[in-house]
Amino acid sequence: MLPLHRNETHLCLSPATRAQLVAASHDCWRYPGREIGRLQQALACLHGKSADQLLLGAGSTSILLAALGDRLSLGDAVLFYGLPVYAPVADFVAPSRAFPVAPSADGRPDLARLQQCVARHAGPAVVYLSNPDGLTGEVFARDALLRWVASAGTQVFFIVDEAYIEFMPDHAQHSLIGRQSALPPNLMVLRTFSKARGMAGLRIGYGVSGDRPLLSRLGAPLAAGLNLPGLLAALDALEDDSWLDQARFLLDVAREALLTGLVELRIRYRSGPTNFVLHAVPGDTVSFQARMRSQGFLLAFPLPGWCRVSVGSYEAVQSYLTALRRLCA
Structure with missing residues (x-):
């Protein structure tokens, strides 16, 4: 399952922070x-x-x-x-x-x-x-x-x-x-x-x-x-804002790809400066949720008739759009 319902961010742990987590494992006894x-x-x-x-x-x-x-x-x-x-x-x-x-x-x-x-x-x-x-x-x-x-x-x-x-x-x-x-x-x-x-x-x-x-x-x-x-x-x-800037850039690229795909599918959307996009549900919400889940996507539905999709990696966005195109075909 690809979790696109909790707005988790896959892009923002820098290599230095990952290394810090490994080093911290040696001190986890205290x-x-x-x-x-x-x-x-x-x-x-x-x-x-x-x-x-x-x-x-x-x-x-x-x-x-x-x-x-x-x-x-x-x-x-x-x-x-x-x-x-x-x-x-x-x-x-x-x-x-x-x-x-x-x-x-x-x-x-x-x-x-x-x-x-x-x-x-x-x-x-x-x-x-x-x-x-x-x-x-x-x-x-x-x-x-x-x-x-x-x-x-x-x-x-x-x-x-x-x-x-x-x-x-x-x-x-x-x-x-x-x-x-x-x-x-x-x-x-x-x-x-x-x-x-x-x-x-x-x-x-x-x-x-x-x-x-x-x-x-x-x-x-x-x-x-x-x-x-x-x-x-x-x-x-906190010491690595350059990595956060890079992560924002990658997020912007992935978000733009999702919005472009939604435009091509003629699906209305709402997008702000966050790591998620709202788009209108094509058809019945219960059916849409079930069909997307069967294809491996967990989604959120905060408003009637609207789906919230977490924007993660570019590859995850493309996978989601592929599933959406199959559903809308």
Whole structure:
């Protein structure tokens, strides 16, 4: 089976990082210690922040769920999010504490409606956003999000998941982390090494926030889930942006090949600066999913009538297009 449903990246482990993983295997008998502090400090330098504004976790999802649990423990706090949404977010909270906001007519997250719903809520609230959106690829304007965070007040806590932002060559200009010395206390930005850095199996993510008490509460429990090879690989990857640039180029080539094939097949698509493409399902979704699975492809279907295809290698894209042509013939 070719897994094209989880947006894993096959291109982004450099030879140097692979060598670091081999070397790290000799030290796997010991617990990680100083490496946690080293990675935290390296990330703080990268983003122009103090180390006490960052925390590490076993993937950004572990930090997301820990932060949600902490903030939603505040009495009658309600979680707001736009649909479609990352499944662990919707599954985490009881329906009575969640306020999912319907998407726009074309299936994209409706940011304006989300803002209106949060503004009408009188009590404490948590807002979850993914930017770029992990299901549709939608990119929200950085300045508009920062204005919302600034105007919402301390009763509203924002968790913005930037798992896919490093696929954008100019990602620093779009990130809410920015270069200011401190983030607002009502904002947490999540990042991961799982996507653009290609380390999903190593489980390294981090959060940046101006809410230092929150980070202090979550830090030790989350650090307990970290692993030495992942920490060392992440430290090595941060020193090799040239490899990330090359991986982005290869991803762009593969994505363009997929889009060209979809145009030739007259299949509508949506594409953003991520490692996946949405395309309209030719025919019935259940039948399409079954037939593509029988040909060895696992796919995701985040919107009615739309299929999400992870863009991996050029060869994987060509294999997918070959199967799609047979189905559409």
